[in-house]
Amino acid sequence: MPSMLDAVVVGAGPNGLTAAVELARRGFSVALFEAKGTVGGGARTEELTLPGFRHDPCSAAHPLAVSSPAFRGLPLERHGLQWLHPELPMAHPFPDGTAAVLSRSVGETAASFGPRDAGAYRRLVTPFLHRWDTLVRDFMSLPLTALPRDPVTLARFGLVGLPPSTWLARRFRDERARTLFAGLVAHVMAPLNGFATSAIGLVFALAAHTRGWPVARGGSQAISDALAAHLRELGGTVHTDYEVKRLDDLPPARAYVFDTSPTALARIAGFGDHYARYRYGPGVFKIDYALDGPVPWTAPEARRAGTVQIGADSAEIGAALRAASRENRAPDAPFLITVQPSVVDPTRAPDGKHVFWVYGHVPHGWNGDLTDAIERQLERFAPGFRDRVLARATAGPPELAARNANYIGGDIATGAVSGLQTLLRPKLSLFPYTTPHPAVFICSQATPPGPGVHGMPGHNAAKAVWRRLRQT
Numbered sequence: 001m002p003s004m005l006d007a008v009v010v011g012a013g014p015n016g017l018t019a020a021v022e023l024a025r026r027g028f029s030v031a032l033f034e035a036k037g038t039v040g041g042g043a044r045t046e047e048l049t050l051p052g053f054r055h056d057p058c059s060a061a062h063p064l065a066v067s068s069p070a071f072r073g074l075p076l077e078r079h080g081l082q083w084l085h086p087e088l089p090m091a092h093p094f095p096d097g098t099a100a101v102l103s104r105s106v107g108e109t110a111a112s113f114g115p116r117d118a119g120a121y122r123r124l125v126t127p128f129l130h131r132w133d134t135l136v137r138d139f140m141s142l143p144l145t146a147l148p149r150d151p152v153t154l155a156r157f158g159l160v161g162l163p164p165s166t167w168l169a170r171r172f173r174d175e176r177a178r179t180l181f182a183g184l185v186a187h188v189m190a191p192l193n194g195f196a197t198s199a200i201g202l203v204f205a206l207a208a209h210t211r212g213w214p215v216a217r218g219g220s221q222a223i224s225d226a227l228a229a230h231l232r233e234l235g236g237t238v239h240t241d242y243e244v245k246r247l248d249d250l251p252p253a254r255a256y257v258f259d260t261s262p263t264a265l266a267r268i269a270g271f272g273d274h275y276a277r278y279r280y281g282p283g284v285f286k287i288d289y290a291l292d293g294p295v296p297w298t299a300p301e302a303r304r305a306g307t308v309q310i311g312a313d314s315a316e317i318g319a320a321l322r323a324a325s326r327e328n329r330a331p332d333a334p335f336l337i338t339v340q341p342s343v344v345d346p347t348r349a350p351d352g353k354h355v356f357w358v359y360g361h362v363p364h365g366w367n368g369d370l371t372d373a374i375e376r377q378l379e380r381f382a383p384g385f386r387d388r389v390l391a392r393a394t395a396g397p398p399e400l401a402a403r404n405a406n407y408i409g410g411d412i413a414t415g416a417v418s419g420l421q422t423l424l425r426p427k428l429s430l431f432p433y434t435t436p437h438p439a440v441f442i443c444s445q446a447t448p449p450g451p452g453v454h455g456m457p458g459h460n461a462a463k464a465v466w467r468r469l470r471q472t
Contacts, residue, residue: 004253005029005030005252006023006469007020008033008255009030009032009257010256011444012039012041012224012259014043014454015458016258016443016444016458017227017231018443018459020236022070031253032238037241038221038224039228042412043059043221043224044219045219045221049288049391056219056220056357058220058404059220061214061306061307062220062453065216066212069137069141071454076226080226082217082218083214083216085213088305089103089208091301091304092179093298093308094299098299100112100176103209104208104209109205113177113180114176116173124202125202129209131150131153139154139157161203162195162196162199164194165197165198169182178313183309184204184309185200186321189411190417191418192317192318192321214306217347218347223453227455247268253439254439258442259406259458261405263275263278264406271437274427278426279415279421280408280415281364281418282324282411282416283396285330285371285396286395286396287358289356289389290391291354291390294388295338296385305343306340308339310377311336317335321361324363325363330362332373334362335361370396398410406446412451417451432447433465443457443460448460
């Protein structure tokens with residue numbers, strides 16, 4: 001290791017890895033330090049239940065990763081990353097045994113909503129479909145890290161996306177479309193009537209139509225491993241089992257980049273109460289299942305989907321979000337996001353067996369057990385589910401926070417996605433990746449464009465870092 005590095009990155013989640021890669025690509029000397037024994041952060045894969053069953057403890061399906069401008073510009077496939085696409089990106093079953101779907105085909109999706117809303121849905125998404133690659137780059141590069149390539153489409157998207165999703169839902173006359181869209185918004189645990197929640201739902205829908213909602217072959221760890229391999233190929237170094245408690249624990253460098261929560265950064269760098277007003281959101285209760293067979297969904301569409309949303313209607317979904325985020329209680333009928341990777345990836349479980357991933361929303365720091373409520377919900381839409389369970393691994397907010405230090409209170413978004421903090425995080429600033437110290441930067445999902453495995457906070461932060469390195 002040279003006596004003075006150009007950049008040190010702390011935290012080997014997707015954003016820290018991406019920041020390190022972007023700096024190494026430009027010829028800077030880079031070392032990355034990770035407290036855990038392996039890289040990954042929110043993109044890991046482990047045998048949590050039984051031998052041969054490979055589970056994703058955090059993220060599992062990756063609509064934003066496969067669309068990410070940062071990832072699409074890197075040779076990750078050369079380092080083993082392979083995207084596998086289920087027949088349907090997502091299905092949302094109903095108690096009557098039918099389902100609405102989010103398909104690669106806009107026509108199939110619109111038809112699943114029924115004739116009264118098919119046209120409204122087409123009119124909603126069609127203006128953005130053929131401009132998706134440019135739109136997602138502009139949307140995910142905000143704020144001032146790059147000038148918009150298509151400001152007109154970005155402005156049009158803002159007009160649709162900045163209002164609450166409850167406003168957008170008025171375009172639909174029937175409950176099927178409203179329910180599916182409410183479920184899309186709930187992926188980031190935002191109340192349905194929150195600022196910019198229409199944009200959240202619309203981004204997920206457009207991602208499905210243009211790039212799909214794939215899983216990584218072998219598990220989400222493949223994303224992190226590919227990034228780490230490319231970093232080493234570029235001359236960067238990776239150090240695991242290295243916990244950083246203060247800046248003095250790190251080697252001398254011209255810049256320090258943190259893929260951590262704002263709270264951890266303030267503690268390590270001695271920033272005091274600089275991020276004291278930063279808010280953390282609801283937590284989740286997650287279960288990983290080893291199953292003796294596929295989930296016995298009543299709706300045939302759900303059996304073909306990689307991701308399945310569970311909520312009887314938009315009112316039930318809204319009530320579950322309010323309970324977890326505003327009423328400080330676990331919902332009686334939790335909204336569930338489920339992923340069934342082994343539907344498309346046979347490497348994830350022994351022959352004939354399956355892995356199944358599910359979580360529901362709970363209050364921040366909640367200490368209870370949501371297992372029974374989750375399984376009662378699953379039984380509503382997949383009778384006989386419990387009979388398929390071979391083993392389960394449960395994790396509430398305390399366990400999730402212990403597994404990933406960025407998930408404070410079980411908040412897998414590393415900060416509430418509500419109000420102005422949806423877009424302006426971690427502070428109200430045009431330069432969110434900088435900190436009170438000119439050589440210290442933050443690149444976690446607590447910075448724009450926010451949560452998800454897509455690497456864009458790291459990509460954007462790296463731009464701020466190399467501008468400083470060029471100046472000095």
